[in-house]
Amino acid sequence: MILSVTLNPCIDKTIYLDNLEIGAYNQVKNTRVDLSGKGLNVSTVLNNLKEETMCMGLNFRDNGSFLEHTLTARGLPYYFVRSEGAIRTNIKLFDQSNHIMTEVNEAGPNVPFASIEKLVDEIDVRLDHTHILVLSGSVPPGVPANIYQRLIRLPIKRTSKRYWTPPESPSCWVWRKSPS
Numbered sequence: 001m002i003l004s005v006t007l008n009p010c011i012d013k014t015i016y017l018d019n020l021e022i023g024a025y026n027q028v029k030n031t032r033v034d035l036s037g038k039g040l041n042v043s044t045v046l047n048n049l050k051e052e053t054m055c056m057g058l059n060f061r062d063n064g065s066f067l068e069h070t071l072t073a074r075g076l077p078y079y080f081v082r083s084e085g086a087i088r089t090n091i092k093l094f095d096q097s098n099h100i101m102t103e104v105n106e107a108g109p110n111v112p113f114a115s116i117e118k119l120v121d122e123i124d125v126r127l128d129h130t131h132i133l134v135l136s137g138s139v140p141p142g143v144p145a146n147i148y149q150r151l152i153r154l155p156i157k158r159t160s161k162r163y164w165t166p167p168e169s170p171s172c173w174v175w176r177k178s179p180s
Contacts, residue, residue, distance in 0.1 A: 058115065
């Protein structure tokens, strides 16, 4: 199984405009709302390719049912630790005449230590059935900056044969079991 972890899921609200004029009234032509997050996107693609995958991460009480309903509709298994707050919203302003996207992204809610520890424990439990672990995306407030390094050590402790892909950016880590 390929396990993807998303610590900071988001709702992308894309607003389509003919021509974005800063400081002026802009008429919205169309809008689109999508559930997003790097790990969620990874598992969605894998699921579409008929790979066995599971989404894990943090979810939030105020609007977290949107995430769960969306993943259920996609046929994706998941496990999320619920925390106080709401899934962050990212606003995407798409200027159609100039083909330019302007993004305004929220940081996400503050996550308590207990939620982080519960998620680490839940990921650790599932590693026996995981051959690839994907850790990607931004880290919400309250989560230690080194959380991905901590999580990547979990499967490494379990196996003698292993390798991991060092990240090109600190927001994506991949571990997989070495072929036997």
